[in-house]
Amino acid sequence: MSSVNKGLRKIDVRLKWDPSPFGEPPRHLDIIAATYSLDDLHGRPVYVVHYDSRSPDGTINMTRHSQTGQGFGFVEVMVLELDRLSSSYGRVVVGVVIHQDGGRRTFSAIENAAVVVVEGYTELLATDFTLVASSTATTVAEFSRLSSGEWEFHEMTRGFDSDPLAFTQEMGGAEQSGPDGAPGTSSAGAA
DSSP: OOEEOSSOOEEEEEEEOOOOOTTSOOOOEEEEEEEEETTOTTSSOSEEEOTTOOOTTSSEEEEEOOSSOOSSSOOEEEEEEGGGSOTTEEEEEEEEEEOOTTSOOOGGGSTTOEEEEEETTEEEEEEOSGGGTTOSEEEEEEEEEOTTSOEEEEEEEEEEOOOHHHHHHHTTSOOOBOTTSOBOOOEETOO
C-alpha cells in the first residue's frame, strides 16, 4: 500500500467500462464506499454508500451512475467530501463490484474497465483491474483520518469473490498478508 496526500478534502472516484456486446446481458459495475467509526476501524461499516444510497449527512454521494457502461468517458462518479465527515469517523474504504445478474463475471471479462481517484487536478490512483482480473469485486482506496484530523490516502487493491451485498460487509476487514507476510493484493473470500 502506498500513501500520499495528507490533508485531503474533496475526492472524486470515477469508473468506466465498455457495455456488453449486442445480445448479452448488461454489464453492471458499481462504486461502493464504506465508512468506519474511530472505535471500530476494521469492523462493520457504520454506513455504506452505493448507487441506491447516500451518506446520512450528504458527505458521500453518487453524482453519476450507469447500469450498462454506456456513455462517454467515466460513466459512474462518487464524490467524497472528507473534510465535512464527522470526527467520529476514522476510515473510508472505496471499492468496485460487478453485479452477477447475468452469470458470474470477473474483471477479466469486463472490457476497458478502469477507475481513477482524484482530488481536484491531482490523480491519486489509476488502475485497470489487471491485478484483480479473476475477482468479482475489489477495494481500490482507503482514506484514514490522522490524529491531526486530516485525511490520508492509501492505495488498497484487494480482490474478492463476492456479490455486492457480501462485499459491503467484507471490504473493510483487516488486510490479508501475502505469502511472505507483507501486505499486498489478496483474493479475500475467494472460492
